[in-house]
Amino acid sequence: MPLCGPYSDLEKECPVRRAMRWNAVALCACLLSLAACGKEGGGDTAKGPTVLKVNDWSYAAADLEREIGQEVRRAPRELAPFFGSKEGQKQFLERVVRRELLMQEAEKRKLGEQAEVAEQVANLRRELMIRALVQEEIGGKIKVEEKEVQEYFAAHPDEFSGDTLRLRHILVQTEGEAKEIQGRLAKNESFEEVAKKQSRDTNSAAQGGDLGFMGREQMLPEFARAAFALKTNEVSEPVRTPFGVHLIKLVERKKGQPLVFDEVKGQLQRRLLDERQAARFQAWIKELESGAKITRDESLLPVGNFGPAAPPQPGGPAAEPKAGEKS
Known part of the structure; x- marks a missing residue:
């Protein structure tokens, strides 16, 4: 299946150039979230043989293996062999060096003490914790097996007419x-x-x-x-x-041509999974709300001055999806 979005150009390049471009993209992403990936490995807690040192900071082979594993799960599938090669891992280490140099320079300038940076780090931590919680409670528990997809397909022929x-x-x-x-x-x-x-x-x-x-x-x-x-x-x-x-x-x-199961299996499985996870999420939120003490003072609304409110246009401009259509 052709890649789309930010990966579309990668299909046209040789593996080495493709990996170099991916490394650049991933480095930029990492720089935007240093709190998430900048200092979680290495340091005094590094275990096993040290594969890299940047000043007093140590980076173990186990740290490298873990971070490459995370990268492989995010990157296009065809880059996995490159990340597993010595050349690919040398390039990855160079990226780690640049990241650590920038992090150490940021710490030297005490940027972490700036209110704006501290707020963004706190926001990022909150988002990562919520994401991990939802994955643990919803994503890790709610599944849809292929047998269930087949049963739904057979029971709803009108949907696939x-x-x-x-x-x-x-x-x-x-x-x-x-x-x-x-x-x-x-x-x-x-x-x-x-x-x-x-x-x-x-x-x-x-x-x-x-x-x-x-x-x-x-x-x-x-x-x-x-x-x-x-x-x-x-x-x-x-x-x-x-x-x-x-x-x-x-x-x-x-009337159209009825769809066969193999044509819709993947999309239907994702849809059923989304529906089940959304239903479970809503029920879970209600459970949390029922066990919490929540007070709202809506007399204080609206707050701030964000300019004149635009008149609601649910259909949007001509280039947008029609109301009722998926975006």
């Missing part, structure tokens, strides 16, 4: 607004005209809420569930998504 839907929608801010519009539609007011006047989705309002043909994979899960349950010309009950509250109308359904 390959059908596409032509939809219209009206996007509003509250369920109260949606209910009021439902009453107008029940009196045979035109869905398209109401969408032009009332919908907050600036991408589709002028077209009477027309979203065109969309596949299930293009929609947010809650939007898709409601849309695919509709009959032609039927309008949904109010559906809440991060964009707001939608009323969805099915204009036309176009």
Whole structure:
């Protein structure tokens, strides 16, 4: 599978040049988070033979092995053999030298005592601890086995029909607004005209809420569930998504080629895992809240002066995804 994002150019380079570029990228990342990776290895706690010394700071072979292991897990897979080679590890040591020299210089200048730096270090520590906690409680416990993916696939054939839907929608801010519009539609007011006047989705309002043909994979899960349950010309009950509250109308359904299990297995497994982990996370947060004493004084809000509030535009500019679509 082709790489994308920051790794796309690495595919076109030879392994040595690719590794050199990755080292440069990783060094920059490390410099941005010295508290996370700058001093966790080495020092007086180094065990075993010393592979590197920078002034009084020692770096053991075991430290090198551990950090390279972490790097291999972050880097593109094809770089693993290079990081396992003597040349690759020599380059890695050079990176460690630069990192340690910069860290020692920063300490010499007592930058860690600056309020801004101390605050950023505290913020980073908090984020790393929360990430580790969530991984331990959620990521390490909630799994989805392939058998469960197969069972879901077999039990939900409609989700994998390959059908596409032509939809219209009206996007509003509250369920109260949606209910009021439902009453107008029940009196045979035109869905398209109401969408032009009332919908907050600036991408589709002028077209009477027309979203065109969309596949299930293009929609947010809650939007898709409601849309695919509709009959032609039927309008949904109010559906809440991060964009707001939608009323969805099915204009036309176009039959597609049913998907086979191997085509969707990976994506479906990730989706089921995300859903289960999100559900467990929400339940866990409620458990924590129920055992905590929390007080809020919302009379103090809003705080600060951050300029005039921009009018909400859930649909975003023309280049953004349509409301109901995944970003």
